[in-house]
Amino acid sequence: MGINYVSTRDSKKQEITASQAILKGLADDGGLFVPTSIPKLDKSLEELSKMTYQQVAYEVLKLFLTDFTEEELKHCINSAYDAKFDTEEIAPLVFADGAYYLELFHGATIAFKDMALSILPHLMITSARKNNIKNDIVILTATSGDTGKAALAGFADVKGTRIVVFYPKNGVSKIQERQMITQKGDNTHVVGIKGNFDQAQTGVKQMFNDKELAAELDKAGFQFSSANSINIGRLVPQIAYYVYAYAKLLGEEKVSDGDTINVVVPTGNFGNILAAYYAKNMGLPIEKLICASNENKVLYDFFSTGEYNRNREFILTNSPSMDILISSNLERLIYHIAGNDASVNADLMESLKTTGKYEITPQMRAELDCFYGNYASEEETGEAIRKLYEDTGYIIDTHTAVASSVYNKYKAQTGDDKTTVIASTASPFKFTRAVMGAIDSAYETEEDFVLVDKLSELGKVKVPNAIEEIRTAEVRHDTVVEVDDMCAEVKRFLGI
Numbered sequence: 001m002g003i004n005y006v007s008t009r010d011s012k013k014q015e016i017t018a019s020q021a022i023l024k025g026l027a028d029d030g031g032l033f034v035p036t037s038i039p040k041l042d043k044s045l046e047e048l049s050k051m052t053y054q055q056v057a058y059e060v061l062k063l064f065l066t067d068f069t070e071e072e073l074k075h076c077i078n079s080a081y082d083a084k085f086d087t088e089e090i091a092p093l094v095f096a097d098g099a100y101y102l103e104l105f106h107g108a109t110i111a112f113k114d115m116a117l118s119i120l121p122h123l124m125i126t127s128a129r130k131n132n133i134k135n136d137i138v139i140l141t142a143t144s145g146d147t148g149k150a151a152l153a154g155f156a157d158v159k160g161t162r163i164v165v166f167y168p169k170n171g172v173s174k175i176q177e178r179q180m181i182t183q184k185g186d187n188t189h190v191v192g193i194k195g196n197f198d199q200a201q202t203g204v205k206q207m208f209n210d211k212e213l214a215a216e217l218d219k220a221g222f223q224f225s226s227a228n229s230i231n232i233g234r235l236v237p238q239i240a241y242y243v244y245a246y247a248k249l250l251g252e253e254k255v256s257d258g259d260t261i262n263v264v265v266p267t268g269n270f271g272n273i274l275a276a277y278y279a280k281n282m283g284l285p286i287e288k289l290i291c292a293s294n295e296n297k298v299l300y301d302f303f304s305t306g307e308y309n310r311n312r313e314f315i316l317t318n319s320p321s322m323d324i325l326i327s328s329n330l331e332r333l334i335y336h337i338a339g340n341d342a343s344v345n346a347d348l349m350e351s352l353k354t355t356g357k358y359e360i361t362p363q364m365r366a367e368l369d370c371f372y373g374n375y376a377s378e379e380e381t382g383e384a385i386r387k388l389y390e391d392t393g394y395i396i397d398t399h400t401a402v403a404s405s406v407y408n409k410y411k412a413q414t415g416d417d418k419t420t421v422i423a424s425t426a427s428p429f430k431f432t433r434a435v436m437g438a439i440d441s442a443y444e445t446e447e448d449f450v451l452v453d454k455l456s457e458l459g460k461v462k463v464p465n466a467i468e469e470i471r472t473a474e475v476r477h478d479t480v481v482e483v484d485d486m487c488a489e490v491k492r493f494l495g496i
């Protein structure tokens with residue numbers, strides 16, 4: 001039976017195929033695409049425990065992307081999870097201080113976004129071919145740092161695609177900027193804007209919604225698409241690593257078949273933890289989904305009270321990829337806990353848009369039993385990095401540290417010490433300054449690349465290629481434009 005996709009806001013439940021949903025990204029009504037049902041794993045955990053990462057990924061993807069052939073899926077998977085990753089395991093598990101860290105940062109840009117963005121370009125061009133689309137796909141992205149680089153790395157030199165990334169010229173870290181402006185690939189274009197991230201994002205959304213521009217593009221043989229985290233083509237590949245983690249624990253006899261585990265996820269846009277929720281609903285034995293927030297604790301408040309309220313101060317933290325007040329992917333969960341009711345969801349989202357908040361019913365809240373939410377302050381996050389390093393020698397990044405701190409709170413509160421997997425979402429080298437500062441404040445005055453070498457020495461891990469490369473790489477992108485000139489810049493790049 002094929003799985004189709006419907007919009008979370010469409011009460012008529014008009015279905016489209018997986019490849020169409022990947023091409024569209026967002027539904028026309030502003031909703032997100034969700035599968036018409038969540039398929040069950042059709043291989044036993046025992047069988048999965050003997051598979052490689054790529055084989056497990058196939059077993060998951062084939063159940064969700066049912067209009068892709070086996071050959072197409074395997075081609076996409078093998079093009080994504082290859083030597084771009086610095087370990088054959090792709091997503092290794094590391095045990096430290098009572099929990100398993102699932103390292104999702106071994107890809108090209110050393111953050112977990114690579115897990116999905118290395119396969120999305122392949123899923124997208126395969127989708128274009130399946131739907132007889134002749135145009136080149138132009139990916140437009142606004143980034144506050146991590147997504148932009150991961151998307152660039154994923155789409156660079158992928159035939160039939162172009163990618164344009166806008167970032168706030170003075171709003172990303174030095175390492176993040178260098179990662180982007182040294183990007184190779186003739187189909188890539190990186191543009192700094194004289195404005196902030198919100199302005200970059202608004203500019204991109206305006207281009208997406210501009211019908212005249214779309215017509216102009218079409219005439220020239222192009223069409224826009226989006227690589228952001230609401231695309232179902234990003235969500236589905238993320239389910240695979242939870243299945244892989246469990247299978248690995250089983251294969252190494254760390255759990256027995258059917259034992260439940262807990263999963264802890266440092267959360268921003270709610271994509272990563274939603275993938276774990278889907279994995280659980282596919283039959284993977286997960287007990288608790290532990291949602292970890294930083295000081296922007298909208299989700300903690302939501303799980304505690306049933307009210308989602310974005311009307312609050314936006315706090316800049318050392319875990320910037322989680323500095324989010326609207327967790328877009330939460331909409332998918334809301335739709336599911338409303339009994340897949342699009343009109344209930346659409347009303348709540350309308351309320352979020354107009355008043356900045358909404359409240360779910362007690363009945364919906366009861367469906368959230370498998371979630372536990374908490375948050376870590378900046379101080380607690382730094383403390384988690386320092387303590388884990390001192391106790392075990394293992395060094396984690398600031399985002400992962402939020403999860404680690406929240407996990408310790410969960411254990412202290414509940415006494416539940418069942419086997420637990422913590423999603424480790426970035427290499428500490430990506431956030432060297434904050435990580436080293438947490439270990440010892442004396443490091444705060446050192447230069448970035450001096451700290452990189454020091455981190456390598458302390459953690460006894462090699463400096464990742466992604467960092468080594470940018471020390472000396474040539475700057476290939478130096479375009480900076482006014483916010484109002486974003487569209488003109490896209491046209492210039494495309495030669496129209």
Ligand SMILES: *Cc1c(COP(=O)(O)O)cnc(C)c1O
Pocket residue numbers: 111112113146229266267268269270271272273321322399425426
């Ligand atoms: C994007 C990101 C997150 C948040 O993930 P979501 O899927 O948006 O919840 C956490 N940590 C890092 C390092 C990230 O880049």
